[in-house]
Amino acid sequence: MATTETTKAASTLTNDEILRYSRHLIMPEVGMEGQQRLKAARVLCIGAGGLGSPLALYLAAAGVGTLGLVDFDVVDFTNLQRQIIHSTSDVGRPKLQSATEKINAINPFVNVQPFETRLTSQNALELFADFDVIADGTDNFPTRYLVNDACVLTGKPNVYASIFRFEGQASVFATEEGPCYRCLYPEPPPPGLVPSCAEGGVLGILPGLLGVIQATEVIKLILGRGQSLIGRLLLVDALGMNFRELKLRKNPDCPACGTHRTVDKLIDYNQFCGIRGEESSVNATLPEIQPEELKQRLDRGDDVFVLDVREPHEYQICNLGGYLIPLNELPKRVHELDSSREIVAHCKMGGRSAKAVEFLRQAGFTKVRNLTGGITAWADRVDRTMPKY
Amino acid sequence: MKVLIPTPLRQYAEKKAAVDVNAATVGEALHALTSQHGDLRRHLFSDDGKLRSFVNVYVNDEDIRYLAKENTPVKDNDTISIVPSIAGGIDR
Numbered sequence: 001m002a003t004t005e006t007t008k009a010a011s012t013l014t015n016d017e018i019l020r021y022s023r024h025l026i027m028p029e030v031g032m033e034g035q036q037r038l039k040a041a042r043v044l045c046i047g048a049g050g051l052g053s054p055l056a057l058y059l060a061a062a063g064v065g066t067l068g069l070v071d072f073d074v075v076d077f078t079n080l081q082r083q084i085i086h087s088t089s090d091v092g093r094p095k096l097q098s099a100t101e102k103i104n105a106i107n108p109f110v111n112v113q114p115f116e117t118r119l120t121s122q123n124a125l126e127l128f129a130d131f132d133v134i135a136d137g138t139d140n141f142p143t144r145y146l147v148n149d150a151c152v153l154t155g156k157p158n159v160y161a162s163i164f165r166f167e168g169q170a171s172v173f174a175t176e177e178g179p180c181y182r183c184l185y186p187e188p189p190p191p192g193l194v195p196s197c198a199e200g201g202v203l204g205i206l207p208g209l210l211g212v213i214q215a216t217e218v219i220k221l222i223l224g225r226g227q228s229l230i231g232r233l234l235l236v237d238a239l240g241m242n243f244r245e246l247k248l249r250k251n252p253d254c255p256a257c258g259t260h261r262t263v264d265k266l267i268d269y270n271q272f273c274g275i276r277g278e279e280s281s282v283n284a285t286l287p288e289i290q291p292e293e294l295k296q297r298l299d300r301g302d303d304v305f306v307l308d309v310r311e312p313h314e315y316q317i318c319n320l321g322g323y324l325i326p327l328n329e330l331p332k333r334v335h336e337l338d339s340s341r342e343i344v345a346h347c348k349m350g351g352r353s354a355k356a357v358e359f360l361r362q363a364g365f366t367k368v369r370n371l372t373g374g375i376t377a378w379a380d381r382v383d384r385t386m387p388k389y
Numbered sequence: 390m391k392v393l394i395p396t397p398l399r400q401y402a403e404k405k406a407a408v409d410v411n412a413a414t415v416g417e418a419l420h421a422l423t424s425q426h427g428d429l430r431r432h433l434f435s436d437d438g439k440l441r442s443f444v445n446v447y448v449n450d451e452d453i454r455y456l457a458k459e460n461t462p463v464k465d466n467d468t469i470s471i472v473p474s475i476a477g478g479i480d481r
Contacts, residue, residue, distance in 0.1 A: 141476045164475040167396040185474040189443040235472070237396075240406075246450045246472065328400060328428075 011040040011065065017109055021063050034223045035063060039109075041222045044068035044131040046119055046147055048099040050207030051137030051161050051214060053085035058215040059135075060103040060110045064222070067103065068113040068131055071095045078389075082204040119143055121266035124150035133218050135159045137211065141188040142269035148173060148181035149263050152256045159217045161210040166203040168210040168236040171229045171248065172217050174257065178230035182263075183251035188273045206238050286357050289344055289369040291378045307337070307345045307368075309356040310375075314348065318375060318387050327352045330359060339365045346371035346378075348389070392422050392469045401428035415446060416459035418469055433471070443474045 013021070013035060024030040043064050045052050048071040059067055075090045075098055090098040096114040103112050115127060124146055128134055134156050136147045151158035151174035158173040160181065174180045213234065220226045233246045256263045297304050306322035308315060315324050325333050327347070337343065343365065345353040350373050357370045371378070379386040391409055394402045402408060408425065412418035423430040435441055446453045447470040453461045463469065
């Protein structure tokens with residue numbers, strides 16, 4: 001970090017800035033000194049998606065001087081329901097381009113530093129070193145553990161939020177006195193137990209709610225004001241509109257920040273989270289059918305039983321007229337299926353139906369195949385009029 | 390007492406947000422819960438019967454790892470929360 005003298009010089013406010021931030025300057029909790037702190041601050045947002053959108057927009061509006069953004073993704077139509085930093089006309093463009101433009105439009109005094117890259121064990125420490133606070137807006141376990149460990153190793157606070165459907169968690173990890181993410185969850189769940197796209201989805205406003213909580217915590221850390229979420233896990237239930245908090249403790253046995261720490265460098269987080277191996281081993285052995293072949297067979301009037309293992313609300317969006325048994329119900333309802341018939345199982349993308357095919361084969365079904373790429377591939381390759389979701 | 394079920398696990402508990410059980414300890418409460426909702430068991434416990442490391446259990450606002458773990462006593466007006474790690478709105 002810069003010395004106090006250079007910070008002061010660099011963070012002197014111009015008259016334009018004084019006018020812009022006047023509603024901050026007239027409150028004692030921020031004032032001139034606080035606003036200068038914000039201007040001198042360097043915050044790194046990991047992800048310019050659901051959480052990153054409100055986070056970056058509000059930090060920019062509030063006058064955080066330097067905003068780093070890490071993302072390598074491109075805006076698509078399904079992002080627009082919640083990622084409010086991107087517009088319809090941005091679909092197909094890199095998220096960083098779109099986000100940088102929006103931030104510049106809101107506040108030209110902010111220095112945006114875009115890093116169009118995937119955060120990895122190779123680049124995280126070097127990236128983090130240049131910033132004061134890290135805000136974790138990622139959506140997967142490997143990156144979460146990577147962000148946490150890199151924050152612990154570089155001594156930067158990790159302002160955390162996570163969302164699922166209509167429920168969210170937020171906290172501040174990896175400060176000197178407080179717990180880290182690994183104190184709370186030493187290990188990630190194995191991939192098989194993580195809710196798949198069947199149970200996924202997220203209420204569009206939820207990342208807004210949690211991203212703004214993250215922005216609030218970032219600003220409090222910079223100002224040195226208020227009670228931070230350090231040592232507390234905030235649970236938000238948007239459906240019940242409940243806010244609860246749980247006590248978090250620094251775990252003396254924590255592998256990352258405990259007294260006998262074993263994490264002294266960044267590791268392969270995909271391997272740590274069991275991401276590789278499992279999926280390929282499942283798919284490699286399963287019999288598949290391409291959408292074009294299924295179409296031919298159905299058009300010919302062959303006896304093919306189409307089994308849809310998605311959820312009923314997905315069936316309402318689009319379907320192939322298949323027989324609906326959601327994957328979770330399959331063990332209980334397997335007697336509804338005729339093992340002498342040829343069965344093609346499908347879901348949205350092919351992941352859940354692969355599990356269904358594997359289950360059915362173990363249950364003695366020999367003529368069952370998985371539709372490659374699910375109903376999405378069907379919409380891409382067979383019926384272009386079918387909606388995709 | 391009430392056991393609060395988090396969103397990702399509600400599908401294994403007939404979509405319920407909370408389940409009432411009678412128990413003297415956290416372990417008994419979780420046993421009663423998984424007896425009523427068998428599908429929950431493999432999400433809360435590993436094959437050797439240990440509570441999974443990505444599932445935390447709280448009595449009111451205290452983590453049972455810092456109390457008496459599954460032997461932590463509970464009273465009728467206590468609330469037990471199951472808090473699994475969630476990664477975000479991932480769509481695979």
